[in-house]
Amino acid sequence: MLHSKLIRPESIVVVGGSDNIHSPGGRVLKNLIDHHFQGKLLVINPKKDVVQGITSYRDINDIPETDLAIIAIAAKYVPEAVKVLTQSKNTKGFIIFSAGFSEKDESGARLEKEVAGMIREAGGSLLGPNNIGLINKHYTGVFTTPIPRLDEKGVDFISGSGATAVFIIEAAKSMGLTFSSIYTVGNSAQIGVEEILEFLDHSFDLQKSSKVKLLYIESIKDPLKFLKHTSSLIRKGCKIAAIKAGSSEEGNRAASSHTGAIANSDVFVDTLFKKAGIIRCYGRNELITVAGILQQKESEGKNIAIITHAGGPAVMLTDVLSKNGLKIPQLKGKESEILLSQLFDGSSVSNPIDFLATGNAQQLEAIIEFCENSPEIDAMTVIFGSPGLTTVEDVYEVLDQKIRISKKPIYAVLPSVVNVKGEIDNFIKKGNIAFPDEVLFGSALAKVYNHTLLSQKTGDFDIGPSEEIRELINSHPEGYMPTEAAVRLLKLAGIKFATPHQVTSEAGLNKIMKSITFPVVLKVEGPLHKSDVGGVILNVSSQTELFDSFHKLMQIEGAVSVMIQPMINGKELFIGAKKEGNYPHVILCGLGGIFVEVLKDISTSMIPVSEEEALKMINDLKAYPILKGVRGQKGINIPAFADAIVKLSDLLMTVPEIAELDLNPLMATENDLIAVDVRIRLEKTETELQPAR
Amino acid sequence: MLHSKLIRPESIVVVGGSDNIHSPGGRVLKNLIDHHFQGKLLVINPKKDVVQGITSYRDINDIPETDLAIIAIAAKYVPEAVKVLTQSKNTKGFIIFSAGFSEKDESGARLEKEVAGMIREAGGSLLGPNNIGLINKHYTGVFTTPIPRLDEKGVDFISGSGATAVFIIEAAKSMGLTFSSIYTVGNSAQIGVEEILEFLDHSFDLQKSSKVKLLYIESIKDPLKFLKHTSSLIRKGCKIAAIKAGSSEEGNRAASSHTGAIANSDVFVDTLFKKAGIIRCYGRNELITVAGILQQKESEGKNIAIITHAGGPAVMLTDVLSKNGLKIPQLKGKESEILLSQLFDGSSVSNPIDFLATGNAQQLEAIIEFCENSPEIDAMTVIFGSPGLTTVEDVYEVLDQKIRISKKPIYAVLPSVVNVKGEIDNFIKKGNIAFPDEVLFGSALAKVYNHTLLSQKTGDFDIGPSEEIRELINSHPEGYMPTEAAVRLLKLAGIKFATPHQVTSEAGLNKIMKSITFPVVLKVEGPLHKSDVGGVILNVSSQTELFDSFHKLMQIEGAVSVMIQPMINGKELFIGAKKEGNYPHVILCGLGGIFVEVLKDISTSMIPVSEEEALKMINDLKAYPILKGVRGQKGINIPAFADAIVKLSDLLMTVPEIAELDLNPLMATENDLIAVDVRIRLEKTETELQPAR
Known part of the structure; x- marks a missing residue:
């Protein structure tokens, strides 16, 4: 946890504070002074007794005990300063701006470890090094500008990159977005994004805390911790929007080279976000637009009224929303006719509600009241700019009042960023958000309104005979499990499998002949990619054909045996699972063949997968109509498909050694779902390899 | 064509000019004065002799001959003023700001018709009514603010909406986009977007004219004229980016209610744009970002170097571009090592090239020179902001110089819109473009770089026996053609069809028995949707089966006859054609079955379709890999598919009466492509219905 003295220090020393406000040490001091830090403020500067009007000590040993140190000196001097502060000044909070640590080279990394070690041993908290600091309601501990407007209901913002944080704060300013706190983690020597999330989670107060969190991150060191606290915050009523940069392969490489972290396939990040319920964004503008929407009242539905004095933007907004x-429900009936009579000739109330270039404040008021009372409308967007002739002060005044008192959210798109800049600034100063571009706003609105939160699976995972499963896993080494064992594992987990006969000789084939019902499928065992070597023969329907096919398959290079299974008809599905780094397994599903290989139509979810999540996975497939049944063709048993996904998830929760699993294909009919091929690869950590287990 | 006096008047009278600059007549006069109109300026104001220092006439009859009138008086007084101006003042150019015409009601529409009629008869040109005017290098004839920076190489901008034009100009300002001319058409009583395009096309001068055109439109009245001039401008070397609002069904309804125009399915607009080579945009921000990219040098390839002093934005840009x-090619080798040695420790040159927060102007210069000389790089993007400590003036100075002299395009993403606002403004004043958000920039860049211009089909359409075709069409009434006739038409057009036998009785069936090769397909004739009524029987392989099937089909309600065709195996494809309003036909193609019905995997093109366009259509299908052959399965004969599309296009060019045509399915193998079902609906205009033809 973060030490309370990092969050709410009663005294702060700026190590390296100076009169030069173009240096980090000078600027952070100025920021602390300008934004009225209420506690005791000190400076350490070897050449001065007073810096920016604040008492400065030439020797760090001379200062009194101090809660928090903000350090802005060259890296090589940092260890000595930290030593004194931890050992004799009872300092528990540390923010280290200095660069030249692990981000630079090996020796920097050693220095960072040394510093972090001292602080940890002293029970302190370290933010940084190589960051821009922290802002909260208690103090403004950053060396950058601008300092955004702080507000208890503003957003809590955590950034893995200092410069990006600055650019986001700058972009947020013109929109009116306010902040509650800002944390930048730099090299995360001790405190990373996960630890700040943990702190926000544990200190969350339903009445007082901000309900909107923003993240900019380039790597997730501890996915489980990240998931735990983002999930928890969201279930407590927060909304989290986040950018995880490096969402492409190329970007991933760039992010890794930037952060030094190991790159993870983006599908893991994506499913992690989905599981937690995080709204994923891909750019700064999108992030702050989403945040601006989240800061406003919540809508109860997806029916939007577009109120405008200019047709064009309303049409473009209608396009992007629909x-x-x-x-954008068409509004009809008596009430809307009464409204129309209050507007100038040529106006339209059918939604978009266009009250023309000459539309005024009184008319806007009437329109908003109409929408507030209309059961067909859940939220309003007002678009109002100015061609430069007249003022819009009275219109924005009405807008401001209505935003305050209306039960439904009202979003303001104010496009005239030049003509009525002053009026927009005024509107923002009253605590409002102004979106400049209706289409950027509209796509963010859709992202927020379409975001759904799925119930998570909790509690025990009932997978039946867990001891047998454990024994089976322990008795197999790393690598691909033999098919027979893999099938047994699946059956223990409750997943249906078309019972195979494994045959290695003609004698064996004769032995099982009686128990075979034609037609059957023959598959070679041994080669990894059976289809590629012609190792699968379908629809074998006579004894002669069976023997011929058996001999043909056994001649394939690497052939060890032949599996004989009943030929099952139905739609080909697949379920797979992957593991990467310290992320939980991701389960993938879809239709087989061209759907996965050509159309890349795949849904994913992170374990543990709940039934609702499994159904959502299936529902999200582009080919979903085919599973439901289309063009007179019967669909498949969707609950059985979802059930197989959940059962597989339960299995993976209890058998972390499964590094890779493929059920491909499963044959599905409207009644049944049965796997006909499986591949499982085990990977064991050192503990798991212990024979004692 | 536009009258030269509308474009380059030597004298202007502002009818309704006043001292009140918050009125249209006052503001346009101020704009004309402030921006130094070089000709003679007059005012008509019944109460003044001097307005804003300009001579004012109380009676319109007293003014001397005047080239251009800008009219800002109530609609009801406009006809009288226009009468005097056209009849006795030799006025040829008219801009009418006044509202209250066709956009208001029926009587307004009559007034508009009267005014436009007088001007047309006098051989004059009318822009408006109900618009905000026109800006070009000769005069500033708008009543709005701000007046953008004009520049011969700036963009020519045509807008169907005045307010939207203002908002676009405002948004463009902070980015540095300059304009060459701006036209707003209002109600388009005489001059619409098409007429201005015609003017820009005819007056285009390769040396002097701007090469970038922007359009904001809500309806296209004359698609063929629009296509002709946009195509022509683009083939002369221009780039055109356009918003056509109303791209969704809901938005289309909103646009129609706004413009009074008939709504067209968006697929027609989309294919029209594709055919012309217009870059389609969907929002103001996207439009100006695309324009900002188009205003810069053209790149010779898609390899981008990202140069940054902040990791985060570079990673996000890498994501969106890749x-x-x-x-974003990885840069390696000796040269890049030399570059690295010139940068501070911890920098990276692998692309993104990150020269750290401390990176300076000299280093930027070295990096740009490296990229300019690297054969692996086609274009550069420089991201450089400021956390607020230091100035960036010298960095932006280097950037400005390099943009000027470099052969490759260099794009500037300058995110610090607060901290270095002054420096960004300075950078822009030198004629540069500054993009504030790397991701919005990146997606626009990809849109521009991925835009391809296909060769158009020109000249004659060789469809063989055109007289026979004409005779066939003339001999059939409106409505669905009988299958036999439709098949004949296809064959005349050179499209292969599986020869059908049409049979109405058992006797008829006996008659053709000898010429049948089993297996065959039987299809009922009469009912429109054969499959839905069980009217298709596949794979009939014996005489007995044939008779049984024939009787079964003839019992279906509405059955007239049965078609018997050879059973052809292969992949099911479809080609269709639709006509709507005054647009040319759109041809659609794709794979049949679930690909079109579930996955909506359809490509479109507007006639006349060239071979290159047809191949692009096929290539754009998501299922393209299946057509090429995938997973060991053979593909189809793609040139034959393209050829069928081109032949169909040629047919449609010569037979405009075809309102709807479906070849569904065509059966495709690696060698052959053969249609097995066709439906053609004719629609005849009054002329076409003349028996004489």
Whole structure:
């Protein structure tokens, strides 16, 4: 946890504070002074007794006990300063701006370890090094500008990159987004994004805390911790929007070279976010637009009224909203006719509600009241700019009042960023958000409104005979499990499998002949990619054909045996699972053949997968209509498909050694779902390899 | 064509000019004065002799002959003023700001018709009514602010909406986009977007004219004229980016209610744009970002160097570019090592090239020179902001110089819109473009770089026996053609069809028995949707089966006859054609079955379709790999597919009466492509219905 003295220090010393406000030590001091830090403020500067009007000590040994140190001196001097502060000044909070640590080279990394070690041993908390600091309501501990407007209901923002944080704060300013706190983690020598999330989670107060969190991150060191606290915050009523940069392979490489972290396939990040319920964003503008929407009242539905004095932007907004699944319901009936009579000739109330270039404040008021009372409308967007002739002060005044008192959210798109810049600034100063571009706003709105939170699977995972499963796993070494064992494992986990006969000789084939019902499928065992070597023969329907096929398969290079299974008809599905780094398994599913190989139509989820999550996975497939049944063709048993996914998830929760699993294909009919091929690869950590287990 | 006096008047009278600069007549006069109109300026104001220092006439009859009138009086007074101006003042150019015409009601529409009629008869040109005017290098004839920076190489901008034009100009300002001319058409009583495009096309001067055109439109009245001039401008070397609002069904309804125009399915607009080579945008921010990219040098390839002093934005930019098909090549080798040695420790040159927060102007210069000389790089993006400590003036100075002299395009992403606002403004004043958000920039860059221009089909359409075709069409009434006739038409057009036998009785069936090769397909004739009524029987392979099937089909309600065709195996494809309003036909193609019905995997093109366009259509299908052959399965004969599309296009060019055509399915193998079902609906205009033809 973060030490309370890092969060709420009663005294702060700026190590390296100076009069030069173009240096980090000078600027952070100025920021602390300008934004009225209420506690005791000290400076250490070997050449001065007073810096920016604040008492400065030439020797760090001379200062009194101090809660928090903000350190802005060259890296090589940092260990000595930290030593004194931890050992004799009872300092528990540390923010180290200095660069030249692990981000630079090996010797920097050693220095960082030394410093972090001293602070840890003293029971302190370290933010940084190589960051821009922290802002909260208690103090402004950053060396950058601008300092955003702070507000208890503003967003809590955690950034893995200092410069990016600055650019986000700058972009947020013109929109009116306010902040509650800002944390930048730099090299995360001790405190990373996960630890700050933990702190926000544990200190969350339903009444007082901000409900909107923003993240900019380039790597996730501890996915489970990250998931735990983001999930928890979201279930407590927060909304989290996040950028995880490096979402492409190329970007991933760039992020790794930037952070030194190991790159993870983006599918793991994506499913992690989905599981937690995080709204994923891909750029700064999108992030702050989403945040601006989240800061406002929550809507109860997806029916939007677009209120405008200019047709064009309303049409473009209608386009982007309706293409993304939101509704712009046509308004009809007596009430809307009464509204129309209050507007100038040529106005339209059918939604978009266009009250023309000459539309005024009174009319806007009437329109908003109409929408507030209309059961067909859940939220409003008002678009109002100015061609430069008249003022819009009275219109924005009405907008401000209505935003305050209306039960439904009202979003303000104010496009005239030049003509009425002053009026927009005024509107923002009253605590409002102004979106400049209706289409960027609209796609963010759709993202927020379409975001769904799925119930998570909790509690025990009932997978039946767990001791037998454990024994089976322990008795197999790393690598691919033999098919027979893999099938047994699946059956123990409750997944249906088309019972195979494994045959190695003609004698063996004769032995099982009686128990075979034609037609059957023959598959070679041994070669990894059976299809590629012609190792699968379908629809074998007579004894002669069976023997011929058997001999043919056994001649394939690497052939060890032949599996004989009943030929099952149905739609080909697949379920797979992958593991990477310290992330939980990701389960993938879809239709087989061209759907996965050509159309890349795959859904994913992170274990443990709940039934609701499994159904959502299936529902998200582009080919979903085919599974439901289309063009007179019967669909498949969707609950059985979801059930197999959940059962597989339960298995993976209890057998972390499964590094890779493929059920491909499963044959599905409207009644049944049965796996006909499986491949499982085990990977054991050193503990798991212990024979004693 | 636009009258030269509308474009380059030597005298202007502002009818309704006043001292009140918050009125259209006052503001346009101020704009004309402030921006130094070089000709003679007059005002008509019944109460003044001097307005804003300009001579004012109380009576319109007293003014001398005047080239251009800008009219800002109530609609009801406009006809009288226009009458005097056209009849006795030799006025040829008219801009009418006044509202209250066709956009308001029926009587307004009559007034508009009257005014436009007078101007047309006098051989004049009318822009408006209900618009905000026109800006070009000769005069500033708008009543709005801000007046953007004009520049011969700036963009020519045509807008169907005045307010939207203002908002676009405002948004463009902070980015540094300059304009060459701006036209707003209002109600388009005489001059619409098409007429301005025609003017820009005819007056285009390769040396002097701007090469970038922007459009904001809500309806296209004359698609063929629009296509002709946008195509022509683009083939002369221009780039055109355009928003056509109303791209969704809901938005289309909103646009129609706004413009009063008939709504067209968006697929027609989309294929029209594709055919012309217009870059389609969906929002103001996207439009100006694309324009900002188009205003710069053209790149010779898709390999981008990202140069940054902040990791985060570079990673996000890498993500958006690489996801959209651009390359961020890793840079290696001796040269890049030399470059690295010039940068501070911890920098990276592998691309993104990160020269750290402390990176300076000299280093940027070295990096840009390295990229300019690297054969692996086609274009550069420099991301450089400021956390607020130091100035960036010298860095932006280097950037400005390098943009000027470099052969490769260099794009500037300058995210610090607060901290170094002054420096960014300075950079822009030198004629540069500054993009504030790397991801919005990146997606626009990908859009521009991925845009391809296909060769158009020109000249004659060789469809063989055109007289026979004409005779066939003339001999059939409106509505669905009988299958036999439709098949004949296809064959005349050179499209292969599985020869059908049409049979109405058992006797008829006996008659053709000898010429049948089993297996065959039987299809009922009469009912429109054969499959839905069980009217298709596949794989009939014996005489007995044939008779049984024939009787079964003839019992279906509405059955007239049965078609018997050879059973052809292969992949099911479809080609269709639709016509709507005054647009040319759109041809659609794809794979049949679930590909079209579930996955909506359809490509479109507008006639006349060239071979290159047809191949692009096929290539754009998501299922393209299946057509090429995938997973060991053979593909189809793609040139034959393209050829069928081109032949169909040629047919449609000569037979405009075809309102709807479906070849579904065509059966495709690696060698052959053969249609097995066809439906053609004719629609005849009054002329076409003349028996004489």
